[in-house]
Amino acid sequence: MGMAAAESRFHVLAVDDNVIDRKLIERLLKTSSYQVTTVDSGSKALEFLGLHEDDESNSDSPSILRNNHHQELEVNLIITDYCMPGMTGYDLLKKIKESSSLKNIPVVIMSSENDPLRIGRCLKEGAEEFFLKPVRPSDLKRLRPHMMKAVSKDQEQEKHEDEEDDEEGIKSQKHQQQQQQQQEQVEHYQQQSSPRPSGNSKRKAMEESLSPDRTRPRYSDIAAVV
Template identity: 75%
Template sequence: METTAEAKFHVLAVDDSLIDRKLIERLLRTSSYRVTTVDSGSKALEFLGLQEDDSTSSPTVSSSLSDNQEIEVNLVITDYCMPGMTGYDLLKRIKETSSLKNIPVVIMSSENEPSRINMCLEEGAEEFFLKPVQMSDLERIRPYIMRRKSVEPEEQTQLENQASQGELCSSTQEPSEKETKGSDNRGKRKAIDEGLACPQTRPRCTVTA
C-alpha cells in the first residue's frame, strides 16, 4: 500500500496489476491528487474500514479502525477484473454501506463489454473507463468529487435544521399543555366561586296571632 504526498483530494486506486497501478498513480499525482494504491478489493475494504463477516457475505464496519481511517477518501477507482473480489463486487460493498455509499466509484477495464458497463453504472458507478486510462479520462472525475464536497455541507445543514425544528415543536407543545391545565384550573375555581355566591334560601317564618 502506497500513499503519495499530501494534496487536496484523496483517491483510492485499486488494481491487481502493478503496471496499471503505477500508471494510474502517476496520472492522478500529475493531476494533484493524493493517491493510495492497493492491489485487491479486500485491501480496499480494509483501508475503508470494512471487514467481511465470514458467516455472511455482507460487509460490516470494523470496531477497531486503523489509523488509515483518519484519511478521508474522496473517490475510489478500481479495476473490474481482479482475482477474489472483482471491481463490481467492491462497488456493491461500498454502495451497500451507509457511511460510504456517497463516495464516487469509477470502474476501469481493458474489455469493452456493454453489458458489463451497464451493470456497473446501474449499480452506482460514476464512470467506466477503458484501459489504458488517459489524462483526459481523469479530468472527468473532478466534478464527482466536487459534487460530493458540496453535498456534505448541505446534508449537515439539513440535519441541523431538522434538529432545530424538533426543538421548536417540543417547546411550542409545552406551553399549550400548561395553558390547558391553567384553563382547567380557572374553570374549577370559577365553579367554586359561583357555588359560594349562590344565595341561601331561608325558611319563611309565619307569625300567628
C-alpha cells in the same frame, strides 16, 4: 468547509491487484494533485472504508498501504479495477452503493477489456465512469466534476439535517408551550369550580360572630343590686 478548501483535499482510494497498474494510477492521481491511498483488493477497500468482510479476509495478504495522515481523510472517490480475485470491482461497487454511509462516494471502474455489457452493467449499478486501461491523464480530468458534485451533495444533506433538527426543536418548544397552557387552563378551571360558602352559611357565620352570648359579659354569678 468551503468548496475551494474541499477541492484542495480531494482524496482518492485506488483499488487494483496488479502492482504495476496500481503504481501507475497512484502516480497519475498524485500528478493531478490528489491525495491517494492504494489497496490491492476489494475487501481491503471495504476495510479502509469501515466495512469489514470477514469471509474475504486473508492474513497472508499484504496490509493496507496507508498512514495516519490518510486515515484522517475522507474518501472523495474510489477508482477500482474490474477484474480482481475474490471480490471484483463490480462487487465492490455494489457494496458501496448498498451502504447508507458510503453510497454518495463516486465510483469509477477500470478495465483492460472493452466489453459493452460489462460497461453497461457497471454504469447501471451506479458507477460514474468506466475507464479503459491504461488510464491516461485526460481520463483523470473527468474525475473532478464527480467529486465536486459529491461534496455539494454532502453539504446539501448536512444543511437538510440541520434544518430538520431546527424544526424538531421548534416543534418540541411549541409542544411544551401547549402543555403549559393546558396545565394553566386546568388550574384556572379548578379554581373557578372549587366550592364556595353559600349565602346562608355566610349569614349564619356573621350571626354567630355577633351573638349576644359572644359579645356581652355574663353576670350569672353576680348578684343584682337594687
